Structures are given as structure tokens and as C-alpha cells.
Amino acid sequence: MRPTDTPKVRALPMFASVSDETFNRVTGTAYLQRFPANTTLLLEGDPVDFLYVVLDGQVELQGTWKDKETTLAILRPVSTFILAAIVLDADALMSARTLERSEILMISGDAIRAAMAEDARFAVAVARELSGCYRGLVRTIKNQKLRGGVERLANYLLTLRAKTGGGDLVQLPHEKRVLAALLGMTPENLSRAFATLGGYGVEVNGAGVRLGKLRDLERLARPDPLIDNHAPRGLNLSAEADAEIWSTEYQRAGGRAP
Amino acid sequence: MRPTDTPKVRALPMFASVSDETFNRVTGTAYLQRFPANTTLLLEGDPVDFLYVVLDGQVELQGTWKDKETTLAILRPVSTFILAAIVLDADALMSARTLERSEILMISGDAIRAAMAEDARFAVAVARELSGCYRGLVRTIKNQKLRGGVERLANYLLTLRAKTGGGDLVQLPHEKRVLAALLGMTPENLSRAFATLGGYGVEVNGAGVRLGKLRDLERLARPDPLIDNHAPRGLNLSAEADAEIWSTEYQRAGGRAP
DNA sequence: GCCGTTGCTTGATAAATGTTAAGCGGGGCG
DNA sequence: CGCCCCGCTTAACATTTATCAAGCAACGGC
Numbered sequence: 001m002r003p004t005d006t007p008k009v010r011a012l013p014m015f016a017s018v019s020d021e022t023f024n025r026v027t028g029t030a031y032l033q034r035f036p037a038n039t040t041l042l043l044e045g046d047p048v049d050f051l052y053v054v055l056d057g058q059v060e061l062q063g064t065w066k067d068k069e070t071t072l073a074i075l076r077p078v079s080t081f082i083l084a085a086i087v088l089d090a091d092a093l094m095s096a097r098t099l100e101r102s103e104i105l106m107i108s109g110d111a112i113r114a115a116m117a118e119d120a121r122f123a124v125a126v127a128r129e130l131s132g133c134y135r136g137l138v139r140t141i142k143n144q145k146l147r148g149g150v151e152r153l154a155n156y157l158l159t160l161r162a163k164t165g166g167g168d169l170v171q172l173p174h175e176k177r178v179l180a181a182l183l184g185m186t187p188e189n190l191s192r193a194f195a196t197l198g199g200y201g202v203e204v205n206g207a208g209v210r211l212g213k214l215r216d217l218e219r220l221a222r223p224d225p226l227i228d229n230h231a232p233r234g235l236n237l238s239a240e241a242d243a244e245i246w247s248t249e250y251q252r253a254g255g256r257a258p
Numbered sequence: 259m260r261p262t263d264t265p266k267v268r269a270l271p272m273f274a275s276v277s278d279e280t281f282n283r284v285t286g287t288a289y290l291q292r293f294p295a296n297t298t299l300l301l302e303g304d305p306v307d308f309l310y311v312v313l314d315g316q317v318e319l320q321g322t323w324k325d326k327e328t329t330l331a332i333l334r335p336v337s338t339f340i341l342a343a344i345v346l347d348a349d350a351l352m353s354a355r356t357l358e359r360s361e362i363l364m365i366s367g368d369a370i371r372a373a374m375a376e377d378a379r380f381a382v383a384v385a386r387e388l389s390g391c392y393r394g395l396v397r398t399i400k401n402q403k404l405r406g407g408v409e410r411l412a413n414y415l416l417t418l419r420a421k422t423g424g425g426d427l428v429q430l431p432h433e434k435r436v437l438a439a440l441l442g443m444t445p446e447n448l449s450r451a452f453a454t455l456g457g458y459g460v461e462v463n464g465a466g467v468r469l470g471k472l473r474d475l476e477r478l479a480r481p482d483p484l485i486d487n488h489a490p491r492g493l494n495l496s497a498e499a500d501a502e503i504w505s506t507e508y509q510r511a512g513g514r515a516p
Numbered sequence: 517g518c519c520g521t522t523g524c525t526t527g528a529t530a531a532a533t534g535t536t537a538a539g540c541g542g543g544g545c546g
Numbered sequence: 547c548g549c550c551c552c553g554c555t556t557a558a559c560a561t562t563t564a565t566c567a568a569g570c571a572a573c574g575g576c
Contacts, residue, residue, distance in 0.1 A: 066404070083389070090393070149532075444564060
């Protein structure tokens with residue numbers, strides 16, 4: 001990888017607390033690759049040889065069944081993906097494709113497994129990372145099973161707002177078609193959901209969304225720290241655990257990116 | 259714990275490959291507890307101090323939002339739960355309650371974290387376990403987002419059949435109300451889904467279900483190794499990775515228990 | 517045995533979501 | 547410029563799912 005990328009990768013929770021030796025050994029054989037937009041990096045069912053690190057661009061993780069497809073997560077820099085398959089040396093359960101021109105660092109799965117076996121600190125870091133990913137998926141499932149489409153969108157917008165500083169204006173980071181798949185609905189339905197939120201002060205203008213009546217929107221959305229990973233819990237004790245893995249859990253499915 | 263329980267716990271993938279020393283240290287302070295049916299072991303949002311191991315009975319993991327609730331998984335012996343929260347020393351994202359009188363082994367979270375830090379083999383075993391759990395949830399989400407209610411039920415039945423030997427008669431292991439929550443539908447809808455499957459040779463008689471026209475049912479269900487974790491993949495190479503963690507991923511949400 | 521309770525089913529109706537089709541507007545390209 | 551393609555929206559309609567209400571059968575307690 002390029003010298004300028006090293007600090008970014010080193011700062012990932014997975015590597016932050018690891019010795020130089022292990023870090024260098026794992027990333028020593030890694031290589032950086034550039035992909036155009038709309039390129040499939042990995043097809044579900046395929047064996048997985050590399051851990052992927054998104055250094056620039058956007059990558060969508062998707063699943064398929066019977067010529068339907070859905071988006072499980074959208075990753076933005078700096079994030080890793082398919083760690084679980086690497087740890088188990090198993091086939092991918094989801095496909096990965098670039099949404100825009102992207103720079104991806106590819107790290108040997110063998111190297112990762114070997115380093116885990118020899119360096120307990122690294123193995124623990126991987127376990128913590130996986131735990132964060134796992135909890136992200138639990139949140140996603142709760143979001144999906146417990147909320148309706150409009151509620152999911154409302155919470156997505158509030159999460160987006162929380163992540164981008166808290167202004168009344170947020171910028172949708174993806175095409176609406178992609179957002180719809182992420183939220184588990186059709187594009188048509190997303191349009192209608194936005195229309196419904198008009199009654200709660202939400203004004204859409206292309207990718208720009210103004211959250212007029214925040215209070216109303218929050219009353220509808222009812223964000224919950226056990227689903228949405230932002231917003232207050234009683235006293236803000238130990239919101240740290242999940243926060244540590246944000247960089248990877250970034251932009252997770254269901255719009256409740258951690 | 260009781261001497262008779264040791265081999266069961268030792269056989270868990272999490273502990274199978276670990277040294278006696280680590281195993282004894284981790285389980286040394288563990289204690290066995292019996293709970294009546296319908297007892298809450300853990301409430302979502304609470305801090306998690308123990309890793310739980312179901313030695314007997316049934317435990318339901320559920321999530322709540324806005325006076326709705328859903329079932330994320332149902333665990334039967336021998337399984338562990340909330341490992342991810344233990345690794346991160348974080349609050350629980352889901353509640354756990356017994357469905358029947360159950361025997362639960364409770365292992366100190368501190369002990370587990372300490373052992374991981376000192377024993378790379380154990381840390382790797384935990385990482386592998388977490389990876390399996392993660393992949394289980396990916397399957398659950400795909401099942402939930404890509405399939406309709408009837409399809410989920412059909413696949414649940416086929417998975418159940420695969421797990422219980424393959425006869426034409428399967429026995430539902432939970433109340434139908436619980437099954438409905440697991441499959442992400444109302445009890446009323448589960449009834450109707452069973453009625454629909456009548457056209458595919460499914461005959462229900464209390465907890466007993468006869469799968470008459472298997473071929474028809476499979477054509478409807480279209481089980482997929484990337485969702486359902488049973489059934490053939492092309493050449494059956496390396497179905498091992500996920501299989502290693504079955505004992506824990508047992509009876510996972512969505513009916514596609516691995 | 518009778519009588520509640522409980523779990524399940526069924527039906528009628530409403531709400532949410534998907535489908536199909538058409539139209540609108542902006543950006544790129546000839 | 548003008549045209550076409552694409553992403554998005556809107557509308558009408560179909561399907562699925564939830565909700566409300568009633569009924570039925572099994573079970574346990576009195």
C-alpha cells in the first residue's frame with residue numbers, strides 16, 4: 001500500500017492496538033487496487049481470500065435470492081468488510097460491488113489468520129471488531145422487523161443528521177434507489193415515505209433534505225439507543241464499546257449506521 | 259457446574275480446541291442455575307456480566323421497540339448467548355427469557371476477557387464463534403428481506419426436516435405464537451401461511467407437520483445454501499466452516515437454523 | 517362434569533407494501 | 547440546441563400483511 005494510506009489503516013480499531021510487528025506482517029503483502037464504479041469485487045458463494053479495506057469510494061454489500069436482491073450495508077472510508085468469512089475461511093454470504101470509483105486495500109486472509117494464531121492482542125482486536133459487526137446486525141434486524149418503512153426512513157434521517165454534525169440540512173450519501181434497497185423497500189415506496197414525512201417537516205430537494213420540525217420527526221421516529229446507536233441513553237455512561245468500531249460499522253444496513 | 263456438564267461445555271466450539279488450563283480458569287468460577295419457565299434472564303439495555311450457556315430447556319432472545327416485540331432467536335441445548343456483549347463489555351441489545359424450565363450455566367465475563375487476552379488459541383476460538391454468529395445473522399436478514407411470509411415458513415419447515423433426520427414428519431419445537439414471532443409475522447398470519455402450504459402437501463396436526471409433496475414444497479421454498487445453511491452446494495466442499503459453530507447457531511432466527 | 521383460561525384458527529376489514537405504467541426533468545451527447 | 551437516457555416521482559391497481567373480532571377445541575381446576 002502507499003505510505004500515505006498506512007496511518008488510515010493503522011487507525012482502524014482492528015489494528016489500532018496491535019504491535020508494529022504484527023501490523024507490518026499482516027499488511028506487508030497487502031496491495032492497493034483501484035476499481036471503477038459498478039464493479040463486482042466479490043460474488044456471494046465465492047471463496048474469500050482477502051480482507052477488503054475501503055480507502056476511498058463506496059462499496060455496497062448485497063444479497064440475492066430468486067432474482068430479488070437487497071442491500072445489506074453500504075461502506076464508506078475507512079471500513080473493512082467480510083472479516084467473518086476470512087476468520088472462518090468460508091465462502092462469502094454476500095456480494096460486494098463498488099458504487100463509485102473506489103480504492104480498496106486487499107489484505108491476505110492467510111496472513112490474518114496466521115497473525116491471530118500467534119498474537120493474542122490481534123486476535124482480541126479481531127474478536128472485538130466482529131462483536132461490533134454482530135451488534136450492528138442485531139440492530140439492523142430489530143430495525144427491519146419492528147419498524148415500518150416510514151419509521152425506518154425517519155430514523156435513517158435522524159441518524160444521518162447525528163453523524164454529520166447535527167444541522168437541519170442533511171445530504172443523502174447515496175442514490176435514492178440504493179437507499180431504498182438499504183431500507184428494505186422499493187424506490188416507489190421510498191418516494192411515498194418521503195412524501196409522508198412532509199407532514200413532519202421533511203423537505204426533499206434532490207439529495208438535500210431539510211429536517212424542519214425536528215421535534216415532530218423525533219416523535220414519529222422514536223430513535224432508540226438499542227437500535228440506532230446514536231442519541232442519548234439515560235446517563236451517557238459507556239457508550240464507548242460500540243463507538244470503538246464505528247469506523248467499520250459505518251453506514252450499516254437499515255439506515256441506523258452506528 | 260456439575261461434573262456431568264463439563265463434557266457438554268467442553269465440546270462447545272468455543273472451548274473444544276482450548277487448553278485445559280484456560281478452560282478450567284474460565285469455567286472455574288462459573289455456576290449453574292435453574293430457572294422456571296417464562297423467566298427473564300436479561301433485559302435489553304442492561305449491562306452484561308455473564309456469558310450464558312443453555313444446558314437444558316429453551317431460551318428466547320427478543321428485541322423490543324415501542325411496545326412491539328420480536329423474537330431474534332430461540333436457543334436450545336447446548337448453546338451460548340450474548341458473547342458479543344461480553345467481548346465488548348457492553349449493554350445487551352436483546353432480552354433473554356426462558357420458554358421452559360431451563361438449566362443455565364453462567365460464566366464470568368471478566369474471566370472470558372482475561373483469558374482471551376492471555377491465550378491466543380482461546381481468542382481465536384471466540385473470534386471463530388463470533389464469525390459464525392455474524393454469518394447466522396446475515397442469513398437471517400437475507401431471509402427476512404428477500405422472502406415473503408409463506409416462503410419463510412416453507413424454508414423453516416425444510417430446515418427443520420433437515421435437522422431432525424429427514425423424515426416426512428417434523429415436530430414443531432415451539433408454540434406457534436413463538437414461531438410466528440421468530441418468522442416475523444403475526445400468529446394469525448402464520449395460520450394462514452400454513453393453510454397456503456396445504457396446497458403444497460403440508461398437513462398440520464397440532465405440533466406435528468407432515469410434508470407430503472416434498473418436491474412441490476422445495477420448488478416453492480427454493481432453499482439456498484447462502485441463506486439456509488443446509489441442503490447441497492454444488493460439490494460439497496468445505497461446508498465445514500459454518501458447521502463448526504452449529505451448536506451455538508442452533509435454532510437461529512428466521513427458521514433457517516444452520 | 518362444568519367452566520374458565522389459553523392457544524389456535526377463521527373471517528371481515530383496514531393498512532402497508534409491491535407492481536405496473538406513465539410522465540417529468542436534468543445531464544450528457546450528438 | 548435538441549434529443550435521449552436515466553433517476554425519480556406519481557398514480558392506479560394488486561398483493562401481502564396487520565388488526566379486530568369471533569369461534570373452537572384442549573386443558574386444568576373446582
